[in-house]
Amino acid sequence: MSSGGKFRVLRALLSDPMGALGLILVLLFVAMALFAPWVAPADPIKLNVMEKFQPPSLSHLAGTDQLGRDLLSRIIFGARTALSIALTSVGLAGLGGLILGMIAGFGPRWLDALLVLAFDSMSSLPMIMFALAVITIVGPGTGTLILVVVLVSIPAYARLIRAQTLSLAGADFIVAERAMGASSARILFRHLLPNVVGPLVILLSMDVPIVIMLEAGLSYLNLGVRPPTPSWGNILYDGYTSIRAAPYMVLIAGLPLVLSTLGFTFLGEGLRDALDPKLRRGAAR
Amino acid sequence: MTALLSIRDVSVVLPTGGWFGGAAPLNILAGVTLDLMPGETLGLVGESGSGKTTLARAILGLQPISAGRVRFDGRDLIHSAGFKAIRPRTALMFQDATASLSPRMTVGDAVTEPFSIHGVAVRNHRDKAAELLAEVGLPPEMATRYPHELSGGQARRVGVARALALKPALVIADEPTAGLDVSVQAEILNLMADLKDRHGLSYLIITHNLALVRHVADRIAVLYLGRLVETGPTRAIFAEPRHPYTQSLIAAEPKPDPRKRRADLAIRGEIPSILRRPKGCEFHTRCPLAEDICRTTPPALKELGYGRSVRCHFTETTTEGGRHELEH
Amino acid sequence: MSEAVLSVENLSLRYRVPGGTVAALRNVSLAVRQGEVLGIAGESGCGKSTLASAMIDLMGANAEITSGAVCLNGCDILSLPRAERRRLRGREIAMVFQDPMTAFSPVLTVGAQLVDFQFNLDGVTGREKWSRARDMLARVGLSDPDLAMGRFPHELSGGMRQRAAIAAALLMRPAVLIADEPTTALDVTMEAQIVHLLRELQADYQCAIVIVTHHLGVIAELCDRVAVMYAGEVVEEAPVDALYHDPRHPYTRALLSCDPAGIEAATGRLPAIGGRLPDLSDLPPGCTFAARCGIATDRCRTVPPPCVALGPDRSALCHEVAP
Numbered sequence: 001m002s003s004g005g006k007f008r009v010l011r012a013l014l015s016d017p018m019g020a021l022g023l024i025l026v027l028l029f030v031a032m033a034l035f036a037p038w039v040a041p042a043d044p045i046k047l048n049v050m051e052k053f054q055p056p057s058l059s060h061l062a063g064t065d066q067l068g069r070d071l072l073s074r075i076i077f078g079a080r081t082a083l084s085i086a087l088t089s090v091g092l093a094g095l096g097g098l099i100l101g102m103i104a105g106f107g108p109r110w111l112d113a114l115l116v117l118a119f120d121s122m123s124s125l126p127m128i129m130f131a132l133a134v135i136t137i138v139g140p141g142t143g144t145l146i147l148v149v150v151l152v153s154i155p156a157y158a159r160l161i162r163a164q165t166l167s168l169a170g171a172d173f174i175v176a177e178r179a180m181g182a183s184s185a186r187i188l189f190r191h192l193l194p195n196v197v198g199p200l201v202i203l204l205s206m207d208v209p210i211v212i213m214l215e216a217g218l219s220y221l222n223l224g225v226r227p228p229t230p231s232w233g234n235i236l237y238d239g240y241t242s243i244r245a246a247p248y249m250v251l252i253a254g255l256p257l258v259l260s261t262l263g264f265t266f267l268g269e270g271l272r273d274a275l276d277p278k279l280r281r282g283a284a285r
Numbered sequence: 286m287t288a289l290l291s292i293r294d295v296s297v298v299l300p301t302g303g304w305f306g307g308a309a310p311l312n313i314l315a316g317v318t319l320d321l322m323p324g325e326t327l328g329l330v331g332e333s334g335s336g337k338t339t340l341a342r343a344i345l346g347l348q349p350i351s352a353g354r355v356r357f358d359g360r361d362l363i364h365s366a367g368f369k370a371i372r373p374r375t376a377l378m379f380q381d382a383t384a385s386l387s388p389r390m391t392v393g394d395a396v397t398e399p400f401s402i403h404g405v406a407v408r409n410h411r412d413k414a415a416e417l418l419a420e421v422g423l424p425p426e427m428a429t430r431y432p433h434e435l436s437g438g439q440a441r442r443v444g445v446a447r448a449l450a451l452k453p454a455l456v457i458a459d460e461p462t463a464g465l466d467v468s469v470q471a472e473i474l475n476l477m478a479d480l481k482d483r484h485g486l487s488y489l490i491i492t493h494n495l496a497l498v499r500h501v502a503d504r505i506a507v508l509y510l511g512r513l514v515e516t517g518p519t520r521a522i523f524a525e526p527r528h529p530y531t532q533s534l535i536a537a538e539p540k541p542d543p544r545k546r547r548a549d550l551a552i553r554g555e556i557p558s559i560l561r562r563p564k565g566c567e568f569h570t571r572c573p574l575a576e577d578i579c580r581t582t583p584p585a586l587k588e589l590g591y592g593r594s595v596r597c598h599f600t601e602t603t604t605e606g607g608r609h610e611l612e613h
Numbered sequence: 614m615s616e617a618v619l620s621v622e623n624l625s626l627r628y629r630v631p632g633g634t635v636a637a638l639r640n641v642s643l644a645v646r647q648g649e650v651l652g653i654a655g656e657s658g659c660g661k662s663t664l665a666s667a668m669i670d671l672m673g674a675n676a677e678i679t680s681g682a683v684c685l686n687g688c689d690i691l692s693l694p695r696a697e698r699r700r701l702r703g704r705e706i707a708m709v710f711q712d713p714m715t716a717f718s719p720v721l722t723v724g725a726q727l728v729d730f731q732f733n734l735d736g737v738t739g740r741e742k743w744s745r746a747r748d749m750l751a752r753v754g755l756s757d758p759d760l761a762m763g764r765f766p767h768e769l770s771g772g773m774r775q776r777a778a779i780a781a782a783l784l785m786r787p788a789v790l791i792a793d794e795p796t797t798a799l800d801v802t803m804e805a806q807i808v809h810l811l812r813e814l815q816a817d818y819q820c821a822i823v824i825v826t827h828h829l830g831v832i833a834e835l836c837d838r839v840a841v842m843y844a845g846e847v848v849e850e851a852p853v854d855a856l857y858h859d860p861r862h863p864y865t866r867a868l869l870s871c872d873p874a875g876i877e878a879a880t881g882r883l884p885a886i887g888g889r890l891p892d893l894s895d896l897p898p899g900c901t902f903a904a905r906c907g908i909a910t911d912r913c914r915t916v917p918p919p920c921v922a923l924g925p926d927r928s929a930l931c932h933e934v935a936p
Binding site for chain 1: 342345347369372373375376377379381384385386387388389390398399402403447
């Protein structure tokens, strides 16, 4: 039953052109990240100063940077960095938000009040300031980036889940479950969870590009991924500093950012329609 | 015969907020006493805001009771454990049948859910679902549908199938035909009557539809602002309603016959807010018979014999003469 | 007999839905005269609400009129330019909905909205508009109209809101008032009061009223003439007394016999109409009621039934009905 249900979501997603495009773009980036060592034409960190600032050509499809490194390879490996950071941090934040939000929405009222206070104080901190503070304390790096993103995004996700849970907790079908004698665990996991998780999945999917951008931004500021590890932000930074010598670098480094943002956003919007059984077409009527 | 369900002086009071708890608490139910015999259908009647639905939820322990007690099959239901123990033997049918079904669960999963909740082993869920659906006159293919794909009548039948899955003794039905067309309404009521005969159920039917209770209920209880104002056998109450409120309700029901048009109205105004309960008899603000005593002294529930009781100062005058006055 | 104020002539309307069309109205002809109350009865899915919205020219975006006309005082309003049509709404034809909450904006007071509804009343000062609104609220039976004017819609009870909605509809003295399930959301006691109010207002203002409802009791209380709809067609039209005491179409008979309020003896089992409504996107060739009809013949299942005149103001869409 459940596998049939999953296929139905996939079919609904593919029947929507935007959703299908989003899924293809996302899968493309994921494949790029997973198979980077096999796909990349050259070593992304191998220096070749002789060939610096080469415009795109047959030997270097995306050209080379100021140290003569193959840009296409750097972008492909950069996808690895971008996606591993974005997916891990958004996934962890989503899970945290889901758990805390459901506790706040379904648990005792005093706990709800406490959690809401925590969410509010957390989100009153400006994100960049908070990120800079954490980086100053812990030091820059991939782990720090993930920590910052998780801490900053949990309140938003938790609040969404809390609102959904609260509005459903009084719904007739939940009262019906209570009247039938269903345990709290059953109500939470079998009835509330499937109904609150949909909007979260969409939000998470749309937040992935924001985190990719944040990673790029912090790396651009030299506060994220340390060079020479390739990251889209580092490449962008390099392109910016040598914009006179090689204007194509900025454009090429910006392209994956734009495409992955579009991909995840389309996927999120497609999922929103596909996950809602009321919008599903072609289901038995 | 002992009552299957016995409710004694049940009150539900909700505290209202405010910084100093200064606002008056809301008493939604005020000392309701009722009995339901095995195999009986009791109709609980009243306008919206009369506390009908709260009473249903209080009986099932879904709404904490502030005072009074509920006994089911001779057992006092005091703690939540007591209510939990009776869950397999009671069922609640909702006014909005579609909304009472989990939106991401198929009909088949919904009707067999009571078994999984109570750990009752079922050999084959699909066969069991088909069997339950067949009992309410739905084809087995229906099991793969989602609630939003059902018509009002179908959702209602699924609700009945789920309510009857564990063969309960008591089914509480909140407006079982609200929103249904007359032709479908009859099908659902007949189905409920058939199932009652087959399984020896007792029904508590909550409705504002008097035409409906007249046909399905053995006894009627009329609620006004959370207080019982009249109870008795259906036939007797319709033949001779004794409380002015019951009389007005019966008179207000439009008759599907243009030759029986009413010249004037029996009842004016609206049910007062529960926040501002009138003093004395709570119905006096709308009662055509109200006198000074009604504005100051709350009447007690009087036994009239033959299982009837009425809460009115003028029980003696509310017979034919009083009704005559009401109609003019 | 006076001229028809509003008439629907041979109206057919369909909705475009994914994968086809739904024939919501088919060849509907009806008329309501000045000072008359016309009831449109039928069960859900029969097209009665679609007909009501077509009468006031407020169909959904996916509705498409395939034939026919809606005439106000003899002039086809569907062929008028859009601005003309909009001028008619509210001024000549007004509507009262099932849920009175939707008739008002939640962020403005009832008084402000009642004043605003009179925007195309020329040469009247704001103060006069306010007092007109106040008087109308008093007329529809709000006990303290001054207080109600300052209230927000959610601060009024359901019955008061419906009264205010009726006041809003009558403010411009329309020639026709269309009420779609005006009492369905209300309690019995409030329903009775609204029915009485409509009857009084009709006597006072002499406007034509069209009541659309599934509630046969409300129609019996209020209407002069009744049209019974089934699957997008008017299957029977008759004066109210004739319809209730001598129903001729098998569907009308079945519908009346189902109503528990019409059955005197208390009975545990009620009559029902077996079967279900035909699929409006794929209609049967003959009579749409044939599959559920007790007296259907082979002809009923293959040939669409004729509209048989049964005397003045009476007709039925049936093969088996004798004139």
